[in-house]
Amino acid sequence: MNVVAGQIVRVRSRQYLVEDIVPKPSEREDTLVRLSCLEDDALGEQLEVLWEREVDARIVGTTSWEAIANRGFDCPRLFSAYVHTLRWNCVTSCDPKLFQAPYRAGIEVKAYQLEPLRKALLMPRVGLFIADDVGLGKTIEAGLILREMLMRQKVRRVAISCPPSVVRQWQEEMESRFGLTFLIFDREFVASCRSQRGYGINPWTTHTRFIISHALLRDETYAAPLRDWLGDFAASSMLILDEAHNAAPASGAKYAVDSQLTRTVRDLALRFEHKLFLSATPHNGHSNSFAALLEILDPQRFCRGVPVRDRKLLDTVMVRRLKQDLREIGEEFPERRVIPIWIDNLPEDAPELKLSRLLQEYRNLREERLKAASKSTQNAAMLVMTSLQKRLLSSIEAFARTLKVHSSAVEKAAISSPVDLQRLSLLLESPGADDERAELAEEEVQAEEDAQVTAATRQAAASEFTARELEILAQMTQVADRVRYQADPRIDKLVAWIRDNLCPNLGQPNATWLERRVIIFTEYTDTKRYLQQQLQAAIALSDRERDRIDVFHGGIGEERREAIKNAFNSDPARHPLRILIATDAAREGVNLQNNCADLFHFDVPWNPSRMEQRNGRIDRKLQRSPVVSCYYFVLPQRAEDRVLDVLVKKTATIQKELGSLSPVVERNLSRLLSEGIRHQEASNITQSIEKADLPNLQIISEELEENRLRKQDLTKQIVQLQEMLKSSRDWLGLDDRHFREAISASLEILGATPLTPVDANEACQDQATARWALPPLDQRADPTWATTLDTLRPPRQKGQKPWEWRRETAIRPVVFRDPGSLDGDVVHLHLEHRVVQRLLGRFLAQGFLHDELTRACVCLTDDPMPKVIALGRLSVYGQGASRLHDEVIAIAAEWSDPAARGRKKLQPLTEGEKDNVLQLLEDSLASPRLQKANETVKELLKQNAAQDIADLIPHLERRAKVLAQRAEKKLTERGQKEATEMKKILEQQRDRITQRQKEIKAIEGVQLTIPFAEFPVEEQRQLEADSRHWEKRLKALAEELQTEPARIEASYQVRAVRVEPVGLVYLWSVSG
Secondary structure, three states, X not given: OOOOOOOEEEEOOEEEEEEEEEOOOOOOOOOEEEEEEOOHHXXXXXXXXXXXXXXXXXXXXXXXXXXXXXXXXXXXXXXXXXXXXXXXXXXXXXXOOOOOHXXXXXXXXXXXXXXXXXXXXXXXXXXXXXXXXXXOOHHHHHHHHHHHHHHOOOOOEEEEEEOHHHHHHHHHHHHXXXXXXXXXXXXXXXXXXXXXXXXXXXXXXXXXXXXXXXXXXXXXXXXXXXXXXXXXXXXXXXXXXXXXXXXXXXXXXXXXXXXXXXXXXXXXXXXXXXXXXEOOOOOOOOHHHHHHHHHHHOOOOOOOOOOOOOHHHHHHHEEOOOHHHHHHOOOOOOEEEEEEEEOOXXXXXXXXXXXXXXXXXXXXXXXXXXXXXXXXXXXXXXXXHHHHHHHHHHXXXXXXXXXXXXXXXXXXXXXXXXXXXXXXXXXXXXXXXXXXXHHOOHHHHHHHHHHHHXXXXXXXXXXXOOXXXXXXXXXXXXXXXXXXXXXXXXXXXXXXXHHHHOOOOOOOOXXXXXXXXXXXXXXXXXXXXXXXXXXXXXXXXXXXXXXXXXXXXXXXXXXXXXXHHHHHHOOOOOOOOOXXXXXXXXXXXXXXXXXXXXXXXXXXXXXXXXXXXXXXXXXXXXXXXXXXXXXXXXXXXXXXXXXXXXXXXXXXXXXXXXXXXXXXHHHHHHHHOOOOOOHHHHHHHHHHHHHOOOOOHHHHHHHOHHHOOOHHHHHHXXXXXXXXXXXXXXXXXXXXXXXXXXXXXXXXXXXXXXOEEOOHHHHHHOOOOOOEEOOOHHHHOXXXXXXXXXXXXXXXXXXXXXXXXXXXXXXXXEEOOOOOOOOOOOEEOOOOOHHHHHHXXXXXOEOXXXXXXXXEEEEEEOOOOOEEEEEEEEEEEOHHHOEEEEEEEEEEEEOOOHHHHOOOOOOEOOHHHHHHHXXXXXXXXXXXXXXXXOHHHHHHHHHHHHHHHHHHHHHHHHHHHHHHHHHHHHHHHHHHHHHHHHHHHHHHHHHHHHHHHXXXXXXXXXXXXXXXXXXXXXXXXXXXXXXXXXXXXXXXHHHHHHHHHHHHHHHOOOOEEEEEEEEEEEEEEOOO
């Protein structure tokens, strides 16, 4: 039997679409057939077979209705669950405005978050830049697109690259919100693969969904195997690049230059079919850097070195909204208040002021002494002074400890060889969340920092210390040691705030605590320890004093981190924790906003992005409070504090105006403080900070910000998105009640008890928000359920054995609406949750792998005339078994007994009449009163079911043919339209590159000397490289103008049409 491409075949008990055939080389050999699975529970899975060798291989002709109703009728409740599950699993590319992902996500999706999905579905090959403001939910928007693409079989392999600090957050969000399991690609994973499968294994080939940090992606050890996995081009693959601005060419004086990450990502991105870039700061002020980043995203529309001047072109690939834009149209976000706490009128001999003056004098003396020393020696001395100054501003305890290390090195001073300043990074800034040291024990980091202080001090001993220097060192040591363990003025203010807001009767025995929480951030471990000791003493005697404070820092390990996070996010009425002291090394991606809207900066970080990251821990989605308060301390009598106060205010202004802090501004501001704060230069530094701005603001405005929709257009867009959301929901027929009943029906098939409300009163008030209990399926139905049910348990502690964990932890209740909190007390069940997928998967496999249902049912109706409805499922497939269109179709007729019918056949109702009958069916399936037909009626209908099917199926098949042709026409039109648009885009890019070449030649013609001689050498080289790239790109465009439109049209080409029997329904009149 000859098999041809496009046919549907049955192989190994499953149905497949024939994708490709390799004819047998000779009569004695076999035919290689490439197949894509069509079954719902394995859709798109690839299989290659030798056709003649397959025992049960056969070509599928017309589908069989024989099994329908041959064993009687299903309970209407089970049949309803079965039909609705099939309907929920339908997708279509005929109408790009219909989508499923928002209803398959474990979160309440806001209308504005659908705009990226809407744009992505208009693209034959997704290349989208989500440039929304911090806190608008870019991760959720990316997840919606990924989920939709997976549903449509357009994506099968995914790699997410993000900063190290948010790797685990991405993994958790994808699992909990979208039911997507990702593996973290790190050193541990690679070692595990090699130990299990041998050193030669490419770890990328072991799974289809990975998350890798930017740091490891730069490393050839990890990037090379990824290139091997992808080949030159991997169809159905997607790259999601978080914080994509990191991959843009680095800022130069005149022209941005490619970084290592730029080159790596550019090489890899070409190999992915689909790309999503995420960043709140996509433009760094350099036009060529912005164009280069967009070219990596979409080389068909953009080219490096060619300015982005076409607003329509940028609008196609970018979504950009700021919080202030959405606030104007009524979206609610917490208002962030950055509040200084002034501590004034300190006595002149206050240790904070005295030490600041002494340290400044000490610095001036050292700089004078080292005037003739080498630049590296001067820099090493400056780093030590800056480190001491930052520690003094953090706490006298932190200052005292480092001063002791410095003094000890001075006493043993011996001129040492120069130290590479790159190896003294801890003197400039403590480890952040993305620093590899963040995972080390605090003691190890402290030891490394002490070693750096010692090395830098010894290098600065180029000449003998003066008597006055040594005298000041002794004075500072004496003052610091005297007060290092005492409460400083900031502690007093902090304790007063705690008394006013957390514990009104603080100081009295068993003082009770209010249900409110606070986070206190510091840069240094010493200060963290000091804070903990001081606050613990301040809250002594209060109720459960030992349980009120905890610390959150780098190196605490995953288990401890999760325990603190869960405690801090839990309801304050149920957990005593009230005060969390954290360092900057605590992981950035940890959400702490669930029950906390107050944050203190005990010290102000000199890097503005650090402060932004701290504030972002509580100023983010799911923050319930309308106001987030971020406090910091200012001692205006101290020059350093006056400078840092201006820095905080400038950062807050930029954040408010631009939505987020650009890395360029961050670097510019940090550079102003890189040599510390000299008292005599404080006013100059302050003025420089106030003037610091994003370079080339006009370019950013023209190329990026002018593209943002303003109030009127944004309001119109939100209304359209809300309408699309409603249309999609109506098309799917999804509602909470049907969803819950489908879950219960599947449990019933498994022989388990259905969902039961945890609290009957809750369920009576609102079933959608009530908590429901699932039965222990692993004990009653099937032991293999244990792993699936693990997704309903609290997280397993590190080192805890799976069987111990299952024994010691209960399955959490489930809810069917987003609880809007991070308590972790309940699990939100959605269509993609693993438990739901397994339960409802049974209905999708009815008639294939499972036969628990007869797929026929009898309901009652108040309508006087009995009706019969035949249901089928039309599926239209494209290349790679991608689902281009699905729908459940129906033919309805008024039913009469064949004895009275005679030789007449059932005649289908008109489309309008049929719609009315389908509404009657929905009403009957929803009403317990209409689900109890008597046995006599059922027996009569069973005897006539075969005849009724024979009468209706020809009409159903004709209807399916009409609908398939209609769908194919729409798909062809969409393919032709998008192909025409792509051709136009490529022609426009060719014209822009040609125009840019002319502009450069014109500049070269005017400049009689070397062109662009004012550019630094590295930037000249980059411009020359970009010019060479334009020539290559023009050659590639000539070919793409032929291949790309054809590829787009092929993606919408129908390869197979399939009509499957769904079931038969009778509506019997209540009146009989």
